[in-house]
Structure formats: structure tokens, C-alpha cells
Amino acid sequence: MSGKRNLRVLSAAVVLVVVLSCLSLLAGAEKDEKEVRVIVLFKDKVDKDLVKKHGGSIIDEYTIIPGLVSELTQDEINELRKSAKVKSVDEDSTAEIMGEVDEDGKGKPSPPPPATDWGVSRINADDVWEIPNTGSGVKVAVLDTGIDLDHKDLGTVYSGWDFINNDANADDDNGHGTHCAGIIGALDDGNGVSGVAPGVTLYAVKVLDSKGSGPYSVIIDGIEWAVSNDMQVISMSLSGTYNSAALEAACDNARAEGIVIVAAAGNSGNTRAQYPAAYSSVISVGATDSTDARAKFSSYGSTLDLMAPGVNILSTYPNDRYAGMSGTSMACPHVSGTVALVLYAHSGWNPDQVQTCLQKTAYDLDSIGWDKYTGYGLVDALAAVS
Template identity: 45%
Template sequence: MKKSYNTKAVSKEESWWDTKAVNAPLIWNKGYTGKGTKVAVIDSGIGPHSDLNVAGGISTVDYTTSYKDDNGHGTHVAGIIAARHNGIGTVGVAPDAELYAVKAMDQDGNGTLESILKGIDWAIQNHMNIINMSFGTKDDSKLLHEAVDSAFKKGILVVAAAGNEGNAAGTGNTMDYPALYDSVIAVSAVDQKYTRGSFSSTGSKVEFAAPGVDIPSTYLNNQYAYLSGTSMATPHITGMLAVLKQHYPLKTNAELRQLLQSYTTDLGTAGRDSIYGYGFARFSQELSAPPVSQKPLSKLDLAKKLTSIAENTLSKTDINAAQQAVNQLPRGYDKNAMQYKLNVLKYF
């Protein structure tokens, strides 16, 4: 990973090439900023920064109970997702998304299978909408595979870096796990010319391409840094999915994943390929603005609405969406009543 640092205050946040490339300012102007979407960043933690709001988190490493970042990688990733739109520094793709720091990596940026598994489990138990995993390994693991599959089955979008082991020719399968698992969205990196970053791994499981070369974002000690890697491309996709989740709260994770395909520009070989996947992800004018009178449903009202829809359609997709909403309710009569209905529906 290439690193260079900028310790000065950064202004004109929307001028950065990566946020413009994915058309983030276009969507902010339509009222979509990822508000209400819960994003778990499984990484080296998130450091305190004037550009970041951290809603909570956990440490799963064995030397500290703090989820504060002591490496820098996690803070950089978090800023790409949700750095605040405050007129200075950088701004994330989904500046109002809720960031949760899951510190599973140590000060050298290394994590263990145990710390990663604990991080994924925490994300599931705390009802995250999206998990960002800007890391990878060459080692397949049944436990890791089962963990990401479980997260996906619980309605969570799982996004991971394709890897930084690509060869000069951009050939072969050089991808990492967990990006190679079917339940995970694999992200490759491109530069400002929309060509593959020379390091970006390739393979048939690549799903989307995003900015990953010379990306400015938040860093340790309230500073900013430019980093390159599929680690930086991944949070752009996470941010876009956070925005889509806000816009389409009733859609399942599988539906949102498929929907993102409609916001891509095909690069390279026509159709899906092993370098850019379905293409470069960017928002378009087609994402309409919400009605002025629209008010977000409470969690209880949303669960009731989705349960009613599931009763009418008997669709597995609708039942799963209702179950996700019911899972987020506190214990009580309403939750028990809806859970009973869903249990019955699952037998049809």
C-alpha cells in the first residue's frame, strides 16, 4: 500500500476526484446521505477526528479494550465511507451514515481469524446494515466462510477488498478471501483515468470497480493522508450501498446488491469481467429525490408494514425483509406477535 501524508487543513472537500467520480455530490443534493444506515468497519479501529462521528464499536484484539485506531488504516477507510460534510477536510460518500468501529486489527494492521470472527459476530448481534472489510488473506477458511454467509443471511451487506496482488498483465485469479466468497461483494480499484490500479487483484468474483489510487481521507492525529489499494476502493462501494439503503429501506440486502449493478459504467471487456466486474459504480440522475412530506417510519411501524406485506405476498424475499425489521425491535408484545406470524409464514 502506498502512503503519503497531508498534515495541513484540507478545504473544498467536494473537489476530490473520487467523490466526484462516483457522483456523490449529485446524490447529496437530492437528499441522500446514508442517514440511518449502520456500517461496521472491521479494521484497525477508528481514531478520533473532527471529520468523523463514531456511533460505537468494540475491540476484538487481545491487547486493548479500546476501538481507537493505532494504525491509521481503519480511520482512512472510515473517512471514505462517512467523513462529515462540514466544509473542510474530506467528505465521505455517505456522510450521515452511522459508523461503528470494530477493531480486529493491531497496530501493524494484522488481524487473527479469531478477532475477525468476533468482529463479524458483533456486527450481526448489533444489527448492522453493512460490513466493510478492507482486508484479505490467501487462506480459505470454513469458519470465515460460514461467518460471512451468516451475516448475509441475516440481511447484512458484506463488502470486501479484492486484494492487492494483481500482476502487470491483469490476468489470472489473484483475489483474496473473504472477497472470493459468494456472499461477499468483491471490489477492485481504478485510478483517475478509470483504468485498473496496477496492484488490483483480478478474478471472476470481482463485482464492482471503485476509486482506489491516491485517495485522500481522514487519518491519525486529526490529520489526512493519501492511500492506495483495494482497501480504499471497498469503502466507496460501502458508502454507495449506505445511500441506496436510505433511499430504499424496504429492499433486502440481495436486492440492493443487484440494484447497484444498474449504477455502473462498463469498463474493459463488454459485460462482467475479471478486472472491473460489472463496471465502475457511480450514481446517476435516476435516483429520485424523496417527497418533501416523507417522514421515516419508526422501527415498529416499519416492522408492522413489512410483516403485513409478507402476509399478503408469502414471498421469501418479503418474509426475510420483515424478519430483519423485527430483529431490530426491543423485546415486547409487538415483537413477539410479529415473530409468531413470521414463524407461521416460513412454513408455507
């Protein structure tokens, strides 16, 4: 009897091991079958049937590039990459804001004394207004967390589109976008602060959520919107570490359509490439402090183009407030605003002419000409328009 009982126990144990092994295999298979969101870029025309044939669903399709957004398993991705029609299948990575609120400057409830922030004065933008040139009517798309559409210190602001919530109300639920918008175009009306180009027309294009992050696929949507709506400048105070062929193609095509694209170089403080700033079709901007020194957090390297003020920058903040912020996020809109001034002065210029002008007229901060730490130097608005 004892032998039979032991045999039954042994048999049960064997069955248990087999069952657990099967469950483990099933769990592994389920893990392997997990779908991930990707951006598929084709060499020529979009082939939705090809993606569907490989098991993918179609989430979004672009017009600015021959690409679409899909969800596929890793095995399906590997198979799709083998197609002669496909240029790349990239993960839908995430970009984030490149600015933080200073500890002593968050959301001041009342306007500070009428002033021009040090950054605007340092790049001689206030001298350009005397020409007169305020960038009047130049259309700037701010791809960010949105803009406070009712802030009394911002001039003409239109709601472009909210690609995070998919609606027409691109209001700001973070604060970062409003701050960047103010650096570009806060009114020169004797109240609050003044932006680099107080006469610009700002368009809020929300591609980042309330936490300040957004997928590359949505940023491409924002770039596409800017092209479709005849923007002249795209300002992106955001950055990601993933090099996406689709995002690069979108930037390249937008520039080919005549849009000047400006982006934050990143806050890594080293030479690690940040995107979209690292693309050749984008003007990459690093940050300086009030002594013209490169900010310690400011990324540098072979793709850096220009420097601009980015430390303790006072600008607009939601609900008619103001805040001090630091980051290459703050440097980027100083250059975007300067681009608007240049385009007002030279309305027929293309992006290559604008960028060349900014580089040739920049104030050298390090070695003569370009260097990896400060690019071509500190942007100079007055020299650029003159």
C-alpha cells in the same frame, strides 16, 4: 593397556551417538507435538467435549456459526477431522490491510483546502447529496484497525469493540481504519474532505492490530458483533489468501441476517483468490485510478464484482490529520458508502437487491456486462439510488 584405552574411547563414542540420537528423536517428537491455533467448524452443533477429548483447549466459541477456536497438535487435528460431526478444521490464518500510504501524502498536519476527493466525485456521490440523501442513520461497521473516535472531520462514530485487545475502546493505532472510515462517511461540512455518505453512523470494530494484520478467528468475532448489534453494512478493507470454511460460513450467515458485506478484492495484481472478498456472500471490489483504468495492483478474476476509486485517495487520518492512500482498501469503502446511500433510498431492500442494483447501474469499463478485469464496472452512486 592401549587396547583397553581404545575400547573405552570407542564405548564412550557409542554412548555419545546413542545420547545424541535420543535427543534428536525427542526434539522431533516435541516439534510434532507443537500446538497450532485452529477454527473448528461443526456440521450441526458445537461439541466442545469432542475437541477436549482430542486434546484441544477451548479458546473462543461463536454464535454466528457452529464453531470454536482451539489449539491442537497436527496429529490431534488429523484425528478430529475424521469425526462425522466436524465439517472443517482450518488453520487460524491471517488477513492484512490492502492499502498503503502514498509517499507524499502521509499524515498532513493541517486540513487541506475544503474539497471533495476525486473518488467521491467520480462515482457521483456528491450529486446524491442534493436529492437529499447522505445515508443518514445507516449503520456501517468498519472491521479494520479501529477508527480515530475523536477526528473532527468524522461525524457520528461509535466504538464497537476492540477484539485485538479485548476492550471497548476501538481506537485506531495504525491509521488505515480511520482512512477507510473517512471515505465512507467524512462530514460534508466545508472542512477537510467529504465521504461518500456523510450522514452514516460509523461503528469501529477493531479486528486488526497496529501493524494492520489480524487472525481470521478475530475477524469472525467482528462479523458476529455486527450481526448481534444490527449493523446494515460491513466494510472490510482487508484480505487473506487462505480459504476458510468458517470465515465463509460467517459471511454467509451475516448476509442471511440482512447485512450487506463489502470487501477489498486484494492487491496481488493477478487472479489469485483473496478472502473474504472471493466468497459469494461478499461484494468484491477492485481499484481504479483517476483515468478509470484498473490499478496495476488490483486483483481480478471470476469473483470480482465492482470497481471503485483506489489510487491516491485523500481521507482522514488519526489526530485530525489527512493522508493520501492507495489500494483496494480504498476502493472498498467507496462501495460501502454507496450501499449506505442505496439503503437510505430503499430501506426495505435485502442484500441481494442492493447488490443487483449496484451491478446493473455500474459504469462499464471493459466489455459490456461482467468481465474478469473490472467486474460489472465502476460503481455509480447516483444511478444506484435513482
